[in-house]
Every structure is written in C-alpha cells, then in structure tokens.
Amino acid sequence: MRIVILGGGTAGWMAAALMATRWADRRPSIQVLESPDIGIIGVGEGSTPQLKAFFDTLGIAESAWMPRCNATYKVGIEFRDWSTRAGFEHYFHPFPSETDERTAPALFFNSVIRRRGADVEGHPDPFFLATELARRKLAPLPARNFPFRSYYGYHFDSQLIGRFLRQHCCARGVTYVEGTVARVEQAESGDILALHTEDGRRIEGDFFVDSTGFRSLLLQGALGVPFRSFGDNLYNDSAVVAPTPADTDGIAPQTTATALSAGWAWRIPLTNRVGNGYVYSSRYLSKIAAENELRQHLGLPEDGPPLRHLSMKVGRVEQHWARNCLAVGLSQGFIEPLEATALHLVQETVESFIEAYTAGGFSNQHQDACNAAINARFEGIRDYIVCHYKVNSRSDTPYWRDNSANTVLSDSLRQILQVWHDGQDLLPELQRQGIERYYAAASWHCLLGGYGQYPPPQRLIPPSAKAARYDIARIRDFVQRCALNFPAHEQALRELAAP
Numbered sequence: 001m002r003i004v005i006l007g008g009g010t011a012g013w014m015a016a017a018l019m020a021t022r023w024a025d026r027r028p029s030i031q032v033l034e035s036p037d038i039g040i041i042g043v044g045e046g047s048t049p050q051l052k053a054f055f056d057t058l059g060i061a062e063s064a065w066m067p068r069c070n071a072t073y074k075v076g077i078e079f080r081d082w083s084t085r086a087g088f089e090h091y092f093h094p095f096p097s098e099t100d101e102r103t104a105p106a107l108f109f110n111s112v113i114r115r116r117g118a119d120v121e122g123h124p125d126p127f128f129l130a131t132e133l134a135r136r137k138l139a140p141l142p143a144r145n146f147p148f149r150s151y152y153g154y155h156f157d158s159q160l161i162g163r164f165l166r167q168h169c170c171a172r173g174v175t176y177v178e179g180t181v182a183r184v185e186q187a188e189s190g191d192i193l194a195l196h197t198e199d200g201r202r203i204e205g206d207f208f209v210d211s212t213g214f215r216s217l218l219l220q221g222a223l224g225v226p227f228r229s230f231g232d233n234l235y236n237d238s239a240v241v242a243p244t245p246a247d248t249d250g251i252a253p254q255t256t257a258t259a260l261s262a263g264w265a266w267r268i269p270l271t272n273r274v275g276n277g278y279v280y281s282s283r284y285l286s287k288i289a290a291e292n293e294l295r296q297h298l299g300l301p302e303d304g305p306p307l308r309h310l311s312m313k314v315g316r317v318e319q320h321w322a323r324n325c326l327a328v329g330l331s332q333g334f335i336e337p338l339e340a341t342a343l344h345l346v347q348e349t350v351e352s353f354i355e356a357y358t359a360g361g362f363s364n365q366h367q368d369a370c371n372a373a374i375n376a377r378f379e380g381i382r383d384y385i386v387c388h389y390k391v392n393s394r395s396d397t398p399y400w401r402d403n404s405a406n407t408v409l410s411d412s413l414r415q416i417l418q419v420w421h422d423g424q425d426l427l428p429e430l431q432r433q434g435i436e437r438y439y440a441a442a443s444w445h446c447l448l449g450g451y452g453q454y455p456p457p458q459r460l461i462p463p464s465a466k467a468a469r470y471d472i473a474r475i476r477d478f479v480q481r482c483a484l485n486f487p488a489h490e491q492a493l494r495e496l497a498a499p
C-alpha cells in the first residue's frame, strides 16, 4: 500500500512512526508531504501517560529522545483558582500509580459520607502518590526495590519532537517530501487519487492521512466530512502564548492550569524554558485584554515584544476515517488543551485504524466501528473537560458565571453530576456507563472532590469500622513514605542527559 501523509506536524509524524512500526513486516511505502511555507502550529507541549506507550512501541528509550526535546516528566496537572471554596482553591489531578489501589478507595468512601454530611477528608490531594511527587519535585522513576508502578507523561518542545520523529522515521524508510498542496484529485467514487503541489508535482497514493492541522484539507475539505462544534459547552476558542525563562529552584514535574478572568493559563516547565499560554474565549475577552492579562499573570512588562496569538476550532469531525482517508490531529478535531489530550487522541486514532484495517481492510463494518470508537473517546474526554467548567465556583466574571449556569450537558455528564449531588456512590454509575476507559474513577473523584463539591458538614455520622480503616493520618504517612523511593526530578533529568 502507498500511504501519503499530508502534514508534518506532531500528528503526521506520529502517524508515520506508528504505521512504519506496526506494519514493518508489510513494508508499506510511506511518504510525509509537508508545506515548508505553512509550518506547524508549534504548541502542544504536554502529554498524558499514553505518550510513554508510544515511545515504548517505537522502541525509543527516554535517554534517546527526552534530552533532545528538552523534555521533563509530568505526573499530573495542578488546577489553581477554579474553585473559591475555602480549602479547595487548588487541587492536583494525578496520573495513576499502583499505590492508588490502596488509597483511592478511601477517597471514594470519604466522598460518599462527606456528601451525606460527615466531617471527613474529601480533598483528593492527600490520597495520591503522584500529588506528593509533584509537591516534592520528584521524578516518577521508583527505586528498583519499590514494588509499585507509576504511570507518567511528559512535557516537551513541540518543534523538537517533530524533528526527532522525522529523523527516526526517515531512518526507517519513510520518505519526506516538501511541497504545498494546491489541489486534490479525486476519482468519480470520491476516493482520493493524488495530491497536486503548487510547483506542478502529482503525488499518487492508495491511502491518505490528513494531518494538515485545523485546515483539514483532505477530510473536511476534499471529502466534505462535516464538523461538529463543541462550542455550546466549551467556550474557549483562542490562545496567546508567552515563554519565560526556565525554573531555577527545581523543575516541578507538573503542568499548572490557573483560572484567569475568561479562561485559564497553562504553565509547562521544560529543561530550557517554561511554556505559558492563556486559553480564553473571544466572546468574553479581546485579544489585547487577553495579552495584557497573561503578561500581568506572568509578571512580564506591558511594553515587551508582541506575543503569539492562535485561534482554535473546538469540536470533532463526524467520521475520522472516510473513504481512503484518515484524519489525525487537529484536522480530526480538538477538545481544547485543558487535559493535554490531543496527542493521546492522535495515538488512539492511528492505533484503532491500524487494528481495524489489519482485521478487515476497507470493510464498512470495521470502518464504522473504528469511527464510533474514536467518536466515543472524543465525547468521553469532552465531558470530563466540560465538567471542570460546569462545577467551577467563581462568580467574578460573566465567563465563569455562564459556564456554571450552562445547561448544555451530555446525558452522561448530567447523570454523573446527579449521582454525585444525590450523595450516592459514583463508582457503579461510572461502571454502568462504561466510561472509565476515558477517565478513571479516581479522576472523577479528584475533579468533583477537588473543587469542593460538598455540602457543609451538618449531620453527625457515627464512626464506622470502615471509616476507622481509612484513617487519613495513616494514608498520609503511607503516601509520604512511598515518595521516599523516588529521585529528585532535576537529578533524574541530568542523568538522562549524561553521555
């Protein structure tokens, strides 16, 4: 099969690398075609733990790629100022660790009885090892004799990771071609036959990957696949970006997402700089006001060099795989970067496609199942992110008030919130809906507990044997002692970079 990948951003190169690896025995011809004039979006510097699985699949060690991409470890995301409830002004959404199996049930239990009026610890932070690693600036690499696994993601420079993957792919037989596509040639059936570049070349293929970013030249453009906007409940459509110097007091292995007046600011520490940006809604804030607010948030001078502005198209296509074309990355959709899930979706999309294609070729049955699975994943992640906005308790600006008053919620999210506010156990509901594969029970409890979605403690619930078993002092002690088995983040990064 001749595969033509249009677009050499992170999505295009991830698709090329996965296809070249998974289909190594079939030896498909893979070409990546990229416009040198258009360039890549050049943001997107945080990942979920799925990116570790990506590099493991390619057989690339952390020491080979991380130093070359100025990468750091990430154990989760700290949310600051999304809630105004006393004691809940910030919380940490941790990536999982096997130790959570011993401590998370205590949070689940406490969250139920706290919602029924008991005065027990309902803030998620003391229950999770990753939260403690972030607080102490430790790397998620346990000592050899520590018997529990920790899952983690990364922060990286998006330009450098693209370059790294390009070199990796080209060394494995992928061809890199420069050119700007001006026209798409289609058969009468609608299938794509070839791409025509501005300088008159015709590039034929059997299968095409659209990784042209928000342009979506092939899938939404040539094939006319409709786009479904998420704008009804995800209001952010713009971003402004500003790097700042690297941290000098130790690199935290965490992203920070701080709520501002009409959105939130990310903070992503790399080894050579910190990536910052303000994701906001242009309905509530002008470009210039957003830029000023970001400068103020970062302590940058008002008259400094101009900052980079971006627009975001938030939603998803109706079909990710249509005819002989698969869209990956921004061309297939984007759910705003709050939980840094875009590259995770790229990986899942390509892996689902490879599995479906290997099982059934171009059969409709496999194609439909693949599209349905990707759509369900988009919706599952979307709901979790919408929930952040829905349960915020800020009331200082129309943006936050409108978000918490928003009633455009999926049935799935509506039911989750209903169960939570009725004081029932959330676990059976998450299992009934089968949505733990998008966000685990711990993530939902961290979000709802972390925002302090509890009534004030009123009734006295008599101590039970179970409550005694979940003694918070013992849990804190266990988590803190577990953290002693991990090295300092900076030291681990230095050792990775050592020749």
Ligand SMILES: Cc1cc2nc3c(=O)[nH]c(=O)nc-3n(C[C@H](O)[C@H](O)[C@H](O)COP(=O)(O)OP(=O)(O)OC[C@H]3O[C@@H](n4cnc5c(N)ncnc54)[C@H](O)[C@@H]3O)c2cc1C
Pocket (backbone or CB within 6 Å): 006, 007, 008, 009, 010, 011, 012, 033, 034, 035, 036, 037, 038, 039, 040, 041, 042, 043, 044, 045, 046, 047, 158, 179, 180, 181, 182, 211, 212, 213, 214, 215, 217, 239, 277, 279, 310, 311, 312, 328, 329, 330, 331, 337, 340, 341, 342, 343, 344
């Ligand atoms: C503000 C913001 C923050 C983000 N943060 C995160 C994050 O923390 N984590 C995360 O996972 N993701 C994040 N993302 C998403 C992430 O940036 C993208 O998913 C990722 O960079 C992949 O982009 P892409 O490859 O789809 O598109 P692009 O990088 O835009 O690449 C498009 C490619 O298509 C080529 N192209 C376009 N038109 C033509 C043409 N006519 N002819 C030839 N070539 C063409 C371009 O040259 C380019 O190579 C963020 C996005 C935004 C907007």
